[in-house]
Amino acid sequence: MAGARQFDESQVLDAMMRVFWEKGFEATSIDDLVRATGLQRGSLYNAFGDKAAMFCRALRLYQDEVHASHLHALRGDDPREALTRLFQLQLKSARDARQPRGCMLSDARRICHRLPTTAATETRAAADELEGALFAMFERARAAGRLAATADCRALARFYAAVARGVAGTEPGPLEDIARIGVALLEAA
Amino acid sequence: MAGARQFDESQVLDAMMRVFWEKGFEATSIDDLVRATGLQRGSLYNAFGDKAAMFCRALRLYQDEVHASHLHALRGDDPREALTRLFQLQLKSARDARQPRGCMLSDARRICHRLPTTAATETRAAADELEGALFAMFERARAAGRLAATADCRALARFYAAVARGVAGTEPGPLEDIARIGVALLEAA
DNA sequence: ACGATCCTTGACCGATCGGTCAAAGCACCT
DNA sequence: AGGTGCTTTGACCGATCGGTCAAGGATCGT
16 A cells, blocks of 8 residues: 555646636645545655645646646747747647646735745746746847837736736637737737 | 614625625635725624625626726727727726726626626626627627628627736736737737 | 514634644665 | 655544524614
8 A cells, every 4th residue: 555656746736737727726626636636645745845835836847747838838029920830839738628728927926925926926927927937038029020110018018917817617609719919910010 | 883784885885896896706805805894703694695796796886897897998990099098098997006907897707607607607697798899899890880891899899808807907008009019019919 | 662674793614725744655775 | 674754544623614693772653
């Protein structure tokens, strides 16, 4: 019954991530995690620490598996292509019934003042990454002449980051509309 | 000590609304409401019913006091003016330290599947009102020739509703940027 | 004056919360 | 073979959760 680890840590982390992603930090109970992972309470605490630490590990997995692809979509210096890629990723997530709706990061950001200090700063930093990536992309675009020299890259980044936050939980149909408008408006400017 | 109501119901409702607005439905405990209102548990339950009913009443007050002004901002057929008014309202809220950050409605929308049926449908309906008001405004604008005849009013409404959701909790500085871009992009199109 | 009715109060309920711990067991090192 | 060090297990902890209720007091109609 014991001696060495009886479980695959990455599988367990994946299960924990899905629960936190779906229900958020506060609404997720340890019993939820027990059910989802198949592990016992003691094993969870022994392996990860307390609830905040479990959330942190789950959040880090989310960053690596989900958020990283969003940041990667913003590569290059063509804002139209970059935004299209980002919206396409979000559309794919929205259409995938296996994936929880919403964004684990922006949910975490909103409640991070109730998290322990280290978890809070980590969450804040991660949540600000998208705006940073958007800003960098717009700056590359301006340098490449694909954006007016007078364009306010910071403001554009903040705007599209707000759009990205705002589409969390949206159904695929409306999300298609939003993506189309998001790209069209940028082209018009 | 008793006999007739010892409290001003509207004052109590206002206090409850602020708590629910700040912390959300799940993270708000009855004891939080007891502290915020000054009433005892029994009085709260006697006056309003259960926690979901308290939330409903608070949400209705939010609609009347806060959300209604947002819908009113979208009057007329000039999309530039309407959006500017909406963003100005949000900026004013963000600058007002007495008001909680974020939007009680979009927060409620996200967790409404955990509410009782009646509260859930009420919440959903209220949360969809902004997109409806945006749609109506864009249609008036198109009829008045202020928007291209080919403009997709539904898509535009969905897009700006997403922006409005996405700015929840944003600091005044970034919000100014977002408002400026939001209006500028529409003008360019 | 006197019930009837409503409100307030504070104790109380079972359930669940996050977290702990001793007992027991397996695996590895020497 | 026999410790040693880890994991697993399930019972257990105090705190808090949403919700209830009997007791008691104030107000009103009659």
